Amino acid sequence: DKWFISGGALLNFNSQFGKELYPGIDISFFTLKGLTVYSSVNKSLRFPTFTEMYLNTSTVKADPYLLPEKAVNYEIGIKAYFNWINLTSSIFYKKTTDAIDKVKRPELSTPTMENINKINMAGIEILTQLNFAQKINNPKIWFQKVNVNYAFLKSDKNEHGFQSFYTLNFLSHKFGASTFYKLSENIAASIIYTFKKREGTYQWDANSTIEAYKAVHLLDTRISYEKKMFKVFIDVNNLLDYQYFEFGFVEQPGRWISGGVKLSF
Numbered sequence: 001d002k003w004f005i006s007g008g009a010l011l012n013f014n015s016q017f018g019k020e021l022y023p024g025i026d027i028s029f030f031t032l033k034g035l036t037v038y039s040s041v042n043k044s045l046r047f048p049t050f051t052e053m054y055l056n057t058s059t060v061k062a063d064p065y066l067l068p069e070k071a072v073n074y075e076i077g078i079k080a081y082f083n084w085i086n087l088t089s090s091i092f093y094k095k096t097t098d099a100i101d102k103v104k105r106p107e108l109s110t111p112t113m114e115n116i117n118k119i120n121m122a123g124i125e126i127l128t129q130l131n132f133a134q135k136i137n138n139p140k141i142w143f144q145k146v147n148v149n150y151a152f153l154k155s156d157k158n159e160h161g162f163q164s165f166y167t168l169n170f171l172s173h174k175f176g177a178s179t180f181y182k183l184s185e186n187i188a189a190s191i192i193y194t195f196k197k198r199e200g201t202y203q204w205d206a207n208s209t210i211e212a213y214k215a216v217h218l219l220d221t222r223i224s225y226e227k228k229m230f231k232v233f234i235d236v237n238n239l240l241d242y243q244y245f246e247f248g249f250v251e252q253p254g255r256w257i258s259g260g261v262k263l264s265f
Helices: 050-056
Strands: 004-015 017-034 034-047 069-082 085-099 099-104 112-116 120-130 143-153 171-182 186-196 215-229 230-236 256-263
Touching: none
Parallel strands: none
Antiparallel strands: 004 017, 017 034, 034 069, 069 085, 085 120, 099 112, 120 143, 143 171, 171 186, 186 215, 215 230, 230 256
């Protein structure tokens, strides 16, 4: 009654890359009421796509000799559900060989598709929910609940002498905090803060200087009105109109207002 174990395996045959076994196992142990300890080990595979192997454009040069990307993932964590407090925390480690990446080297005018071998990544993730309405058993209180999450990721390889578009361009820190409110019987609201710190660098073109990503602070909000089967809501993303970039020179939207109507039958 306290153990749960599941496992599986993929035996893959490929005329170009041969055959290999990719197993995985997940184990959970229910220690106390509401508390679970779990762990998993999984081996994964990603074949290069047609685009990555054969499509040559002004922005990328393909490589027909790319190798499949292989990874072994390890994770251990806990899940706790105690009345009004929910907590999930995990530590993970990923060992990748022949990672498929788009790489820009200073001596080349066009980025190329390449395999980057032996990348080790490790990190932690924590998610917490505090449900105050459930704690005092009053679904009508104005301050309903708080969600807090944090993730940290570290790699043993960095960009030295080249720019990585995918593999080494990742969020090393991500923090989020969400608060939920009940303003009246039919009106609800939420405010979400997100902090992101991205590893890697970018440049506008071959003649521009290489720049590091700056930290990003975002604020989103939603207000909704709901009655019986009818719900209408308005979202405002990037409320402070923060200017930031993801994956190189791709500028993200500024203040973005949207809305919708939902009918339930």
